[in-house]
Amino acid sequence: MKNIYEVQSANKWKSAVIVALFVVFVFLAAYILTNAFGYYMGYRPGGLGYFGIALILSGVSSFFSYYFSDKIVLGISGARRASPQEDKLFTQVAENLCIGAGIPKPKLYVIEDTAPNAFATGRDPNHAVICVTSGLLLKLDRTELEGVLAHEISHIRNYDIRLMSVVSVMVGLVALLGDWFLRVRFWGGGRNRDGDSGSLGAVMIVVGIIFAILSPLIAQLIQLAISRRREFTADAGSVGITRQPQGLISALQKISSDTEPLEAANKATAHLYIVNPFKKSSNKVVAAFAGLFNTHPPIPERIKALENMS
Amino acid sequence: MIYILLFVVVILALWVISTYNFFVSSKTRVGAAIQEIGNQLKRQAELIPNLEASAKGYLAHEKGIFDELTAARKAISSAVSSGNVNKMADAGKMLSEVLPKIQVVVESNPEIKGSEVVKSLMDELRDTSDKVMYSRRLLIDLTADYNVKRVTFPSKLVAGLFHFEALKGLETPNSGDSLKVSEDEMKTPKVDL
Numbered sequence: 001m002k003n004i005y006e007v008q009s010a011n012k013w014k015s016a017v018i019v020a021l022f023v024v025f026v027f028l029a030a031y032i033l034t035n036a037f038g039y040y041m042g043y044r045p046g047g048l049g050y051f052g053i054a055l056i057l058s059g060v061s062s063f064f065s066y067y068f069s070d071k072i073v074l075g076i077s078g079a080r081r082a083s084p085q086e087d088k089l090f091t092q093v094a095e096n097l098c099i100g101a102g103i104p105k106p107k108l109y110v111i112e113d114t115a116p117n118a119f120a121t122g123r124d125p126n127h128a129v130i131c132v133t134s135g136l137l138l139k140l141d142r143t144e145l146e147g148v149l150a151h152e153i154s155h156i157r158n159y160d161i162r163l164m165s166v167v168s169v170m171v172g173l174v175a176l177l178g179d180w181f182l183r184v185r186f187w188g189g190g191r192n193r194d195g196d197s198g199s200l201g202a203v204m205i206v207v208g209i210i211f212a213i214l215s216p217l218i219a220q221l222i223q224l225a226i227s228r229r230r231e232f233t234a235d236a237g238s239v240g241i242t243r244q245p246q247g248l249i250s251a252l253q254k255i256s257s258d259t260e261p262l263e264a265a266n267k268a269t270a271h272l273y274i275v276n277p278f279k280k281s282s283n284k285v286v287a288a289f290a291g292l293f294n295t296h297p298p299i300p301e302r303i304k305a306l307e308n309m310s
Numbered sequence: 311m312i313y314i315l316l317f318v319v320v321i322l323a324l325w326v327i328s329t330y331n332f333f334v335s336s337k338t339r340v341g342a343a344i345q346e347i348g349n350q351l352k353r354q355a356e357l358i359p360n361l362e363a364s365a366k367g368y369l370a371h372e373k374g375i376f377d378e379l380t381a382a383r384k385a386i387s388s389a390v391s392s393g394n395v396n397k398m399a400d401a402g403k404m405l406s407e408v409l410p411k412i413q414v415v416v417e418s419n420p421e422i423k424g425s426e427v428v429k430s431l432m433d434e435l436r437d438t439s440d441k442v443m444y445s446r447r448l449l450i451d452l453t454a455d456y457n458v459k460r461v462t463f464p465s466k467l468v469a470g471l472f473h474f475e476a477l478k479g480l481e482t483p484n485s486g487d488s489l490k491v492s493e494d495e496m497k498t499p500k501v502d503l
Contacts (some may be wrong), residue, residue, distance in 0.1 A: 088433075092437045092440075094443045095441070096437070096440045096441050097444065098446070098447055099346065099350075099441055099444040099448060100443075100444030100447045101447050101448070102339065102343070102448045102451075102452070241447075243447075
């Protein structure tokens with residue numbers, strides 16, 4: 001048994017370690033790829049130009065999806081604005097929790113879908129959006145709804161959307177660099193290969209190829225690990241606001257035992273939801289392998305972590 | 311060498327500034343949290359006359375409840391205007407003791423239970439007491455964060471340097487009956503369904 005403060009600070013640490021690991025990996029991959037690039041193109045370490053271009057490209061695309069995240073996601077999901085009269089419980093509970101969390105009240109949206117689920121997005125607490133399905137409002141009672149909404153509110157309070165955007169910039173950077181390197185390797189275009197870059201250059205190029213193939217995958221796996229860690233953190237944050245683990249536990253059980261797939265969700269928005277909207281394979285080995293590619297930790301693990309909070 | 315030294319000094323200065331800012335902004339936010347409690351209590355007090363007006367017809371024989379409501383309302387108003395956090399907390403408690411009693415009466419009286427106005431008023435009152443609870447929680451969390459930083463290393467050094475004093479927040483009595491658990495409280499509550 002740990003109290004909520006210990007859980008929260010342990011989560012902060014674990015999250016920081018993964019993020020640091022990720023940053024180190026991205027810089028290592030970028031360094032090796034740009035160097036290999038440099039050797040391959042015939043001039044000595046100087047692939048920095050490519051690094052810059054990749055950073056700009058990846059940065060610009062991610063910045064747009066970050067800055068307009070709320071509008072894009074809401075547009076895709078076909079959500080409507082929650083009205084204080086019709087969705088009274090939703091509005092009241094969200095207001096109350098925001099008072100407790102000390103953040104301004106986010107914009108509230110409802111997706112008309114019977115599958116219970118919820119997500120939060122927006123770039124900072126002042127531009128945040130919480131979106132729930134009408135099925136969630138129908139199937140959960142007040143305490144359970146408090147647990148779910150507090151989970152979303154802690155995502156907002158922890159700046160998770162911002163963190164995941166920065167992470168996706170870096171994943172995009174590595175993917176672009178790897179892709180370009182493989183393209184010039186295979187389609188030719190090296191200007192000058194008789195330069196005496198020597199054995200170091202050859203080794204660099206081989207390592208570069210390996211990195212070009214593997215690092216986008218590894219970067220993505222770390223990105224998913226960060227995403228899973230943030231879910232645990234948000235669960236703990238939810239208990240920090242409501243002080244009632246039972247509400248979130250029974251909400252998670254209800255949501256996960258619901259067999260209806262969420263029609264409004266697709267691959268691009270799946271990572272946002274409180275529970276993965278796609279249902280998994282029942283085969284254990286397949287499930288364990290697929291677990292590596294999950295944006296969310298498995299529900300039983302989350303419930304166990306919640307039950308351990310006193 | 312000189313650059314490394316300069317770098318360390320800059321980092322250190324940035325840390326001192328950000329820690330100082332944490333303490334100052336925490337203080338401001340605690341002030342805001344206290345105002346929020348007052349706000350919500352006021353809202354609660356304003357709902358009471360409405361409830362009385364719409365339920366009085368049904369509850370003519372439950373005069374005691376209305377007296378208690380009126381007393382709670384007066385206590386809230388005077389506590390909010392005094393601006394004292396602890397008085398506010400006590401006043402809120404008075405009301406939260408009356409509410410379940412009304413609930414019982416409403417539940418047992420089908421006529422009043424069917425009344426939309428009373429139902430939505432009860433709902434509002436429940437919601438407002440949640441809001442009061444959450445605004446108190448915020449105050450408690452903020453003061454706890456502040457006080458923990460004030461006594462833990464290394465932020466302790468900054469707090470000492472600028473003489474930041476401990477915040478009181480909501481006071482809980484440290485002596486007397488509140489520390490004991492009475493015989494009644496140990497009993498398993500009986501639930502009639």
